[in-house]
Amino acid sequence: MLPTPAQLASGIPLGIRTSTLVADTRRQIIDILTGVDRRLLVVCGPCSLHDPNAAIDYAQRLQLIAEVFTDDLLVVMRAYVEKPRTSLGWRGMVADPGLIGTGELRNGLVLARATLLGILREGMPTATEFVDPTVAAYLHDTVCWGAIGARTVESPTHRQLAATLSMPIGFKNRLDGAIPPAINAAVTAGTEDHVLALDSTGTPRNRLAAGNPCPHLVLRGGESGPNYAPSIVTGVAEQMREHGLPALPVVDAAHGNSHKDPGQQQVVLAELAGLIEDPAYPVAGVMIESNIVGGRQDVDPGLPHALVYGQSITDACIGLDDTRPLLTRLAQASLRRHLQIKARARRNQTDRRSTRAAVPSRRGDSTGPDSVGITAVPSCAR
Numbered sequence: 001m002l003p004t005p006a007q008l009a010s011g012i013p014l015g016i017r018t019s020t021l022v023a024d025t026r027r028q029i030i031d032i033l034t035g036v037d038r039r040l041l042v043v044c045g046p047c048s049l050h051d052p053n054a055a056i057d058y059a060q061r062l063q064l065i066a067e068v069f070t071d072d073l074l075v076v077m078r079a080y081v082e083k084p085r086t087s088l089g090w091r092g093m094v095a096d097p098g099l100i101g102t103g104e105l106r107n108g109l110v111l112a113r114a115t116l117l118g119i120l121r122e123g124m125p126t127a128t129e130f131v132d133p134t135v136a137a138y139l140h141d142t143v144c145w146g147a148i149g150a151r152t153v154e155s156p157t158h159r160q161l162a163a164t165l166s167m168p169i170g171f172k173n174r175l176d177g178a179i180p181p182a183i184n185a186a187v188t189a190g191t192e193d194h195v196l197a198l199d200s201t202g203t204p205r206n207r208l209a210a211g212n213p214c215p216h217l218v219l220r221g222g223e224s225g226p227n228y229a230p231s232i233v234t235g236v237a238e239q240m241r242e243h244g245l246p247a248l249p250v251v252d253a254a255h256g257n258s259h260k261d262p263g264q265q266q267v268v269l270a271e272l273a274g275l276i277e278d279p280a281y282p283v284a285g286v287m288i289e290s291n292i293v294g295g296r297q298d299v300d301p302g303l304p305h306a307l308v309y310g311q312s313i314t315d316a317c318i319g320l321d322d323t324r325p326l327l328t329r330l331a332q333a334s335l336r337r338h339l340q341i342k343a344r345a346r347r348n349q350t351d352r353r354s355t356r357a358a359v360p361s362r363r364g365d366s367t368g369p370d371s372v373g374i375t376a377v378p379s380c381a382r
């Protein structure tokens with residue numbers, strides 16, 4: 001028998017420092033997604049975690065880089081312990097920690113929870129994709145940002161799962177590039193609903209899910225091509241607002257936006273940095289697939305542990321040496337965007353002052369909001 005979620009959590013508990021980090025980061029991410037916090041969210045890290053030591057090592061190295069940019073970036077580490085596959089393939093640390101397909105789920109759950117906690121202990125906030133709703137019951141409290149991926153975005157079960165989760169959830173556009181299913185998912189997940197869910201003792205319950213506190217979109221490109229062009233991103237932000245979901249989208253520089261090619265991912269990130277400087281480009285963040293060593297490798301079934309340390313066994317990633325300058329460039333873009341918004345607000349204020357001086361009878365009129373691309377909107381959280 002497997003442990004219940006409560007049994008696993010009591011063996012590998014969150015401490016005060018780590019649970020505070022999770023709660024604070026969730027709040028900060030929501031503020032960024034809704035334009036209250038001016039920084040850029042950066043979800044950055046390996047495509048998947050297979051080696052706990054390398055994962056903690058990456059977290060330590062990323063933390064040292066991220067702490068330099070805290071004024072301009074909120075860096076959250078991709079800590080993906082479940083992998084959705086197009087067809088057959090390794091399904092991640094939870095399902096197959098031994099990398100040989102023997103399904104050691106007990107070890108997988110222990111290793112995944114311990115690794116997520118280890119990353120938090122290094123001071124790095126965590127991001128993951130929720131693939132199996134039952135697994136979510138074991139890990140959700142260790143996660144600051146969550147994704148529902150391109151392969152599951154239309155699944156009612158995953159939308160209901162997101163409605164029960166308290167971290168902001170990003171919904172990816174479909175593999176073929178279709179965006180409306182992700183908008184439908186965000187609307188559904190943001191709505192209160194009765195769902196069948198396991199409680200921490202593993203007992204099935206008819207639970208009233210509050211709705212996700214900040215459902216938003218992740219534009220990951222697709223078979224129809226990349227989807228981070230300003231016209232697409234602006235359209236998505238507008239549609240979300242029309243649905244009463246004020247969260248700005250995140251752009252995934254990997255996957256369909258760069259054909260899983262880390263060289264192309266760097267090109268996309270450089271382009272994104274240029275776009276982000278313009279306050280009219282309404283994005284809250286970017287996603288990067290990065291690892292200690294760039295590229296990818298196959299697991300040899302006969303020698304599953306003869307692997308290059310710190311290199312992906314799923315999608316090819318950008319190496320950390322190349323990730324550092326990209327984060328520097330994104331921080332610069334985030335700062336420039338902020339300075340442009342401030343300069344524009346100052347110009348608007350001066351214009352209003354001169355209008356008032358010219359038309360003294362309009363005393364008492366409302367000045368109205370500044371006309372900048374990213375304005376503070378009410379928080380998603382209810």
Ligand SMILES: O=C[C@H](O)[C@H](O)COP(=O)(O)O
Nearest residue numbers: 047083084085086087089315
């Ligand atoms: O992010 C990782 C992969 O893109 C995802 O798990 C699917 O991979 P696959 O198409 O190789 O199965």
Ligand SMILES: C=C(OP(=O)(O)O)C(=O)O
Nearest residue numbers: 047149150151172220255
């Ligand atoms: C599988 C992933 O992404 P997508 O759903 O966009 O393919 C991922 O981010 O690991």
